[in-house]
Amino acid sequence: MMKAVENVFMKKSNRIGIMILVLILMNFSARMSKRKHSKPLKSNANKDFYKNLARILKIVIPGVNSKEFWLLMIFSGFLVSRTFLSLYVAELDGKLVSLMVKRKKKEFLFGILWWMIVAIPATYTNSMLNFIQNKLAIGFRTRLVRYMHGKYLEDETFYKLANLDDRVKNADQLITQDVNNFCHSLAGLYANLAKPILDIIIFHRQLIKNVGFEADFALNVLVQISATLMRKMTPPFGMYASEGQKLEGEYRYAQTRLIENAEEIALYNSHEREKGIIWSFYDKIVKHSKIVFKSKFWYSMLEDFVIKYYWGALGMMFASVPVFLGTYITNIRLLISASDAFGRVMYSYKEVVELGGYLSRAVELLDIFEDIKNEKFVKRNADANEIVEKRGIVIYTSDEVYFSRVPIVSPTGDILIKEMTFRIVPGMHLLVVGPNGCGKSSMFRILGGLWPVYGGCLKRPVNSEIFYLPQRPYLSLGTLRDQIIYPHNENEMEKRGYSDGDLKEILTILKMENIVEREGGWDSTKDWKEVLSFGDKQRIAMARLYYHRPKFAILDECTSAVSLEFEKIMYNHAMKLGITLMTVSHRPSLWKFHNFILQFDGQGGYVFGKLDASKRLALQEEKIKIEHQLSEMKKLEAKLVELEKTRGAMKIKRNESYSKLLNPNYLSRRRSSESK
Structure with a gap:
């Protein structure tokens, strides 16, 4: 009888022991979520920890x-x-x-x-x-x-x-x-x-x-x-x-x-x-x-x-x-x-x-x-946060670029232009000029969707219809073919109906078809950033533009390393393909390829209007001539001042000589020295 009671007691004790052990473990797990610190930390095992862990677990499992x-x-x-x-x-x-x-x-x-x-x-x-x-x-x-x-x-x-x-x-x-x-x-x-x-x-x-x-x-x-x-x-x-x-x-x-x-x-x-x-x-x-x-x-x-x-x-x-x-x-x-x-x-x-x-x-x-x-950005500068929190309207179209009272604001909160309004449609080739830091690149970053629109209304093409060519082209990792069709891959190129022969024709227009054989074929893989010269890089970027054939192209000093002959070929063929050009450049040789101008004054103002390239070139030549004449006048003035100083010094020396001759002591000493 005692043995049976002992067995029953031991069985119940086992169950009670396991239950208490489970409770202890649960208590241990609960205590892991509490810390001694009065201020809870994200890294501690608290409610945020379990919430964040559940969020990540849904991703990994x-x-x-x-x-x-x-x-x-x-x-x-x-x-x-x-x-x-x-x-x-x-x-x-x-x-x-x-x-x-x-x-x-x-x-x-x-x-x-x-x-x-x-x-x-x-x-x-x-x-x-x-x-x-x-x-x-x-x-x-x-x-x-x-x-x-x-x-x-x-x-x-x-x-x-x-x-x-x-x-x-x-x-x-x-x-x-x-x-x-x-x-x-x-x-x-x-x-x-x-x-x-x-x-x-x-x-x-x-x-x-x-x-x-x-x-x-x-x-x-x-x-x-x-x-x-x-x-x-x-x-x-x-x-x-x-x-x-x-x-x-x-x-x-x-x-x-x-x-x-x-x-x-x-x-x-x-x-x-x-x-x-x-x-x-x-x-x-x-x-x-x-x-x-x-x-x-x-x-x-x-x-x-x-x-x-x-x-x-x-x-x-x-x-x-x-x-x-x-x-x-x-x-x-x-x-x-x-x-x-x-x-x-x-x-x-x-x-x-x-x-x-x-x-x-x-x-x-x-x-x-x-x-x-969701375009919620945080800047360390509190004033910048107030400015960049504002948002304008962006409307995607296929046939125009329209800035309607859009402010040009940098991410740091600097207001470069309070409001800008102008409109470009296909066939209106725009030349953008102005001093450094006036807002030219900032405007194109807003147009390209890199920076938010902080006010007004912007109508712009979708990304596939607008292409950007910087002064220093980006060359990706991959084959020679990849450099021309970037960011497409070979499968996307074939879907568009292009072949290696078509790419060779593009290179022929730019007079660089020999690069294929020179670099080991289309499938050759090299560090193209180091292999190609600066001029070759800019021509490859232009070949990339010809391949994609967008409706609008932003050209930011993209021909600075090529000759005037190649520059003419590049722009003429781009216009022949029906690409509307928006160029940032200080080179007068490019003016004749544009019929509208957007000029920044560097003081927060701008002028937008038609461009008469021949008249502007004539004015530019006259300006250069006048500046040359003014510089010559400055040289003549400096020469005149120098002559006046020389003349004054000679006059002083002559007066000193006359004063010596009129001095009796000087004359007597000179006679005595001559007699000796």
Whole structure:
């Protein structure tokens, strides 16, 4: 009767023990979301953390049919298998020690053989877990990077992020290094949390069965008290991780900036100044790293003491409850495994807050992408924010460019022209002139959709009907063919009905058909930026314009490196193709290709009207002639002043000579010297 009551009590104790253990784990998970700081941080495991994590998980695991979901399921299956294998190995260890003490050699040898056989699936399971974890990390990264690239490379977000918004200056760091760190941390965190929690539940259930509920409950209470103490003393590792990645990004940005502006820095001979700037960014990383190292030193010391020694001592006392050797060895093995599992849960708390740091950076970038898509820009200058928040109307048409009371405003908030109104239709070739910094390039950036319209109404063609040729053409990575058809690829070229022969005809018009053979054929791949001369680059850009044949083209000093003969060929053929030209240039040789002019005065004003090229050239020649005459007059005036000075000096010298001759003493001395 007593035996039956004891069995019932033990069964109920097992259930109660498991329930209490689950409650303890739930309490531990809940406490992970609370911090000692009065001001919650994004990087901490709080409500924002779970919300942001759920948002990212929808991206990296889009559904049950995704590869990542089934990898996660397989990974979970291997985690469960490893836990039960560990439990079986613990029991097997106890039996082997018992057989060894009882000197049962035959059974012991068979036990060792069986132990070696069990090692095969155990090692396979461990290797598969590492393999699948790495597969998950690269799968997560692929999903997240593709999603970010989709946001970053649409609607010129990459340009607007760098030029119109001041919140992020190192997007490349975020998309590459930070995303990689986050995905590996996310994949590792699942293994570091799921496996230990499963181990704790299974091992404690077995320990309760072996030694009773009371001892296990007392041990869990003591462990929970020490775990709470450790959580309260845990430094803000999430904030450290987020700040560290930010400082690394700023340091990398300083290095990139040095490379991009190498020529100007070298000409200024300012390498010492730039060295100081770069070292200032690096010093911030060093100072931050020292703070992190100090925090980790004291925390690691406390962590090792509690997990390895304090919990180990409790475990030895706990395992010594049974008297019989066989169960003692099994309990020791189970206890070591359970203690190791609980320690990994504690260690994973630090990984959770570090994951929160990476997560906050990734979500911040996605939020900025959304803001830029909705044309919400943030500038460091508060006055600029008030100006750039205003918006005008953009209407897409196919047959005109119409600025109606559109202000020309830079992203920094500088108002270059308060209101601009003019209209261009096909056949109206526009020449744009004016001093530097007056708003010419700014106007074309607004027309091209790079800058927002801050007021009024802009009617413009769609992007495929307007083409931009800068003074320094962009040459992409790829083949010679790719340079002419950019941004199209070969398939898109064929869909448009073009062939390599058609491209050769375009090059023939520009008298550079020999470049195909010279550079090794259409499929030759080189660093075209370094291979081609400046003049060849500008002719390639013009060939690109002929291939696309848009209705409107913006030509920004795009013929500055070619001769007048080639310039004439380029413009005549573009006009023959029906392309309406809008040119920014100071070269008088281009005036005859335009019939309208937009002239900026550099003081916030402008004039728009018809252009009589011959009359303007005559006026220009007369102006040059008058300026030459004025410069000659200045030279004559300077010569006259010089002659007057010489004449005055000679007059003074002559007067001094007369005064000497009239002096009696001078005459007597001269006579005496002559007589001698």
